[in-house]
């Protein structure tokens with residue numbers, strides 16, 4: 001009761017106009033609003049023939065007369081509004097249960113379950129002196145409870161002081177003593193049972209409906225949980241795939257950098273070894289050229305006739321000249337030094353017919369044709385240190401030289 005009193009104002013607020021309920025009406029979705037508020041809503045949605053509940057969006061059919069005037073009045077909310085008025089000592093919403101006038105300084109009779117204005121209370125005091133009466137402004141917490149739970153009174157004309165004690169199963173309405181006696185004809189064929197009994201029967205079916213709703217709620221809870229689980233599974237899978245992408249690309253990048261450095265080093269090696277060979281051959285060529293220069297000078301001197309005696313040593317000179325000529329031919333042939341070197345990117349070469357992660361290949365002979373190369377495992381025959389590392393050699397075949405093959409180290 002105390003929590004209800006604390007939240008009373010909130011409970012009495014209409015969500016459409018944001019003020020205290022005026023003639024609260026409960027819609028099919030069990031949400032309550034002022035009568036004028038839902039009627040304005042019905043006016044706006046007349047064409048659609050349904051109004052969306054402002055709280056739950058459920059579509060509520062508009063009654064045939066275009067208004068919610070005949071919709072169920074919220075008995076509970078009416079009482080809460082009265083309770084709020086008593087609690088906030090504002091009597092403007094409280095009318096006398098006897099003369100129906102809105103009056104200040106009302107009191108409540110717990111035995112008659114009726115609010116009386118001062119004049120009516122004076123009359124009541126004469127007839128029912130033993131009834132428990134309290135001024136609304138003096139209400140205690142337990143009085144609010146009694147007020148809220150007081151019996152409902154009949155709304156039929158002239159029955160207003162009669163508590164509702166019966167229920168007609170056929171008409172589905174609550175009746176007072178007078179309804180049963182005076183309107184006897186109306187309900188003569190109908191089953192009339194005590195109101196408490198009707199409430200008990202309703203409670204049983206209500207409980208089973210609640211149970212079914214609870215079951216469905218549990219299923220929905222589980223489905224919501226499952227959705228959360230799936231969502232985090234999506235996150236986990238995406239994150240781990242991202243990690244794998246990063247790790248694998250780091251690996252590829254490291255691999256490529258390693259291959260780049262190895263290729264650059266290999267090219268420097270090719271340069272060094274070829275320059276050494278070239279320098280050696282140049283020295284040999286220059287040495288031979290010098291020897292020939294000497295021989296030429298000697299020959300010219302002889303021809304100029306300054307040493308006739310030496311000219312007559314014909315066979316020695318011929319031998320020497322012949323030696324120089326032959327020697328020269330070998331050294332010149334040797335100068336066909338390989339200068340060719342080229343880089344073939346891995347994307348173009350596709351080594352051994354498969355996509356590889358190879359950066360590429362350095363080709364040191366013009367006629368190497370990677371697409372016609374064969375892989376040999378041949379470390380025994382060739383004994384170089386670099387060959388031991390890889391243990392592989394490539395026999396390259398070029399279309400230009402047909403079946404002839406030359407061997408290249410990789």
Ligand SMILES: [Zn+2]
Nearest residue numbers: 014017034037
């Ligand atoms: Zn309202």
Ligand SMILES: [Zn+2]
Nearest residue numbers: 029031053056
């Ligand atoms: Zn609703």
Ligand SMILES: [Zn+2]
Nearest residue numbers: 096099117120
């Ligand atoms: Zn009165």
Ligand SMILES: [Zn+2]
Nearest residue numbers: 109111112131
């Ligand atoms: Zn009384």
Ligand SMILES: [Zn+2]
Nearest residue numbers: 168171187190
């Ligand atoms: Zn009836």
Ligand SMILES: [Zn+2]
Nearest residue numbers: 154159176179
């Ligand atoms: Zn009645």
